[in-house]
Amino acid sequence: MANGEGALEHALRWREELWPGVPVVFAMLDATQLEKLGQPADVTGVVTKNSLTGAIKAARAVMPGLDTIVLVGDSWDRQALFRHWGMEIPAATAGLTVIDLVGQKMSEIRKRVAELPERSAIVYSGVFSDGEGTYYPAATAMEMIAEAANRPIIVGTEALLAAGGIGGYGLIAAEIGADAGRLALRILDGEQAGEIAPVVWEARPLFNWKQMQRWNVSASDLPEGSEIRLREPTFFERYRWQSMAIFATLFLQAGLIAFLLHERHLRRDAEAEARKRMSELAHVNRQTTAGELSSSIAHELNQPLGSILANAETAEMMLKSENPDLAEIGEILADIKRDDQRAGEVIRRLRSYLTRTPFEAKEIDLNLIIGEAFKFLSMQASARNIALYLQTSPGELRIRGDPVQLQQVILNLVVNSMDAMAGLPYGRTVIGRTELNGGSTVEISISDSGPGIPPDKLAHVFDPFFTTKHQGMGIGLSIARTIILAHKGRIWAENQTGGGAAFRFILPLGA
Template identity: 45%
Template sequence: MRGRAFLILVVFVGLLLPTPVPAGPAERSVLVLDQSSAGLPFNTAVASAIRSTMNAGSKSPISFFSEHLDANRFFGPEYENDFVQFLKAKYRERHIDAVIVFGVSALDFITRHREQLWPSVPVVFAAIDEATMLRRTLSNNVTGATMQLALQDMVKVARIVMPNLKAVAIVGDPLERQTFFRHFIDELPAVEAQVEIVNLMDLPLADLAKRLAVLPDNTAVLYTGIYFTSDGVSYIPAELTSQIAQWANRPVVVTASSYLNKGAIGGYIVQSHPIGQQAGHMALRILAGESASDIPVAKVPSQLTFDWPALQRWKINESHLPPSAQIVFREPTVWERYSWQIGLVSVVILLQGALILGLLREYRRRRFAEVQSRQSMAELARVMRFSTAGELTALMAHELNQPLGAILTNAETAKVILKSPVPDIAELSEIVEDIWRDDHRAGEVIRRMKSFLKKAPFELKNFDLNDVARETLVVASSLAVGRKVELTHLITQNELPILGDRIQIQQVILNLVVNGIDAMRDAPMESRTISVRTSLTEKFAELSVSDRGPGIPESKLKEVFEPFFTSKAEGMGMGLSIARTIVEAHHGQIWAKNRDHGGASFRVRLPLT
């Protein structure tokens, strides 16, 4: 019983104890030691690339710590000893898994004091030039990535932008005091053998500005970096690039990406992101268990890069640059900036062009059809005029007989007078005057008929509607007399200038008068009256032809203008249809209505010019 009770007690206690939680990945710590001061754009970009690369590739959380040696401004054994004591105190309770050093001064510092600080911690270096590393033997558990940074490369770029290069002016802190460019000292003899070196290092800025403004032809400026001047003022080197480029009367060659877009021409540019990525990948391999000594040193090449605004300033043609060169900060062309908008507009324009061409073609076809229709209409109208003229022939013959008979009588009388011994000259003169008058009368009858029947193309001219109405009434008067119809008119005193074809408008009026005369064929003699009136109505010239016939049935008022509609057994039904076509071709209107006291009235309205 006691054994069973004890077993139950053990199980119960086991249930009360908390369940152990599986341990997560251990946190790792990485220290980035920068040889320069905090806040430098290039160094900050490298550190950012290191962090982002390692965070993206690590399965364990990483804590990053940053320290700045500021070796450009502070140096010496005493300063280093104080800095070592500072680091030892600060990281006494913090385990560091890897140290990433940025720059040769930082590598030298950690090499000298590694045993005091982190004896067994692996080291990854970054941003150290190839020439410097070739002269060194790496300590155990150290690897890293070199950068392409050489004075000869700067001279090479200077020759690209200045083909007849004779001198280079070096601007910056003294080389022996610089951390990134100290190795340029070893290259100076080889460069001096090629071109003259103008030393503009360690000058107060006021003096530097004056010297840069008067550099001789075929000279280029090589800017390394100004951290602080001889008068003790500190600067961020990248921020001075704009000022130096503005002062210089010659192109300025640089080496760091943070120096671009500030007026410098460019150069073999050390890129911050590739350096940071490479160092970050190496540190990840070390944290994963690899020995730093087993990881070979990597080389990060520099890209030959030119600044587009600076190329424009110095009028350097892009074709003179090496094919491998990269051009940055180029103003995008209109096509590059608005390619899809231009493409869309081009498509729209092409479609509009095709539509316009189609419309023009259709317009031409329509115009051609209109011309043919107008010609057909004119021909049909001429046929109708001949039809009307048939009715006028007998009456016109009667009109011609009167002047011709008078001419014959006067001619015979003149013949008798001429046979007399003493001809009466005065009487002969009167006879000749009568003959001329009768001949003119006969000629006028023939002229009116000839004008009415002549074949002429549709021709727009300015004329007065009143004049055409009067001329038409003269032609129609013979028919009215023959049909025993009284033809009255009331012509307005106002001018009615219109633009149109005179003969066709005359035919419209004559067709309306003839239709009115025909409509009163069975009307009593005293009722056979045709009234023609003209008037000015707003901006239109209006003409009306009214008869006193039986009128038009209300249901047929619109049909009377349709082709082949007629109330006459012998009619063709085309007169009013042609009249409407002619009026509409003149942008006018024609309509019919019945009069209150019997008969019909046709009205024509044409626009004034």
């Protein structure tokens, strides 16, 4: 097997002496070179077709408006693969300016290619010597020239792409060698070499992706069927399985997040609906409590109204006298105004307590809210012969909450304490306290002097519909717990050491 014209000539010259009767398979031989050998007997191989015309076509593709071709290589008589290009120059370069650097020294070539005109391209056939006694492979010389060149370099073999060539119609040595190997196997299988027609291998358009980026050449500008080599793989191509795993993980995470967001949306809707139902149930509970306190409320209103009536009648009688005492009448009018304001305050507290409002958290003073609730229940406690005391922490206790609902919790707890002491003949006392608990929370307690809570029922007092009253609904304490939990607090019940029960709850202080 002979690779190239020189090897084939050597094999044919010495075949009769060294290898008589042995067939020859050649590769890397141009058609004109084979014709020159005169069709030797018992020889076949791979004939390559790689013309200068193809190199010019590639140069026009990578350099729009091409007007100058620069020929770089050893002298044509020293060329092996591209010797025939020297004969093709006139026809292939018609209409173009030709700068001939063939056979020049390396130093001169590097100097000239660094100063080439703008619309020019270099056609490289192969330099094997610097002209001053140094020899090297064509790829090494190619690298030296590419380093200095200011224009793209057209090459004719695949091996020169990595050395700095932008591409061209190139020969692929591995494929040509494979074709030659297949021909040799046919001969080894018994076929006659002289009867096997040579395989014609035409150069294919091959281009260097890195050089295309350097010279801003688009793939759409290349000849049809071009193959782009040395392309840097994308991240996905380089790490395909890892990327697929990452994308799969992200997809699953996105699906999980979407599912969780959907569930969160449903939960928020459910919580909003639950708060709405709780607000409605709490309003019903407030109406029930107001109904239970109606006699006390009526009594509390009757006192200022009766006083207003008595003062009005007195003033009317005084005005009928000949010399009415205007100063005393003024005092009477002041009393009427004060009693009117007192009745109006009772109505205001009742209206505020019965107002149906959604849960609305805002900055409030807890001491003020509890004070309002105790004032509201003062007449009820007095009618039941119950002593009602309130001991608040000094200063304001600022929390964030709903004033109406928190006032309802206090009313429920105090009314339950008063109901629990209904059977006591005397000593009925309810005490409310507020105090700071560690600087970040406030503790509220409602304690009484009643019989306490049976130990077996202590754990169930906040359960819905659990009650010890004969006519109770069992929702007051359950609503109270729901309200405290909605305020991010905690509520519990306990029996006191000295007797009676105590209900306590903790709420976070405002910022």
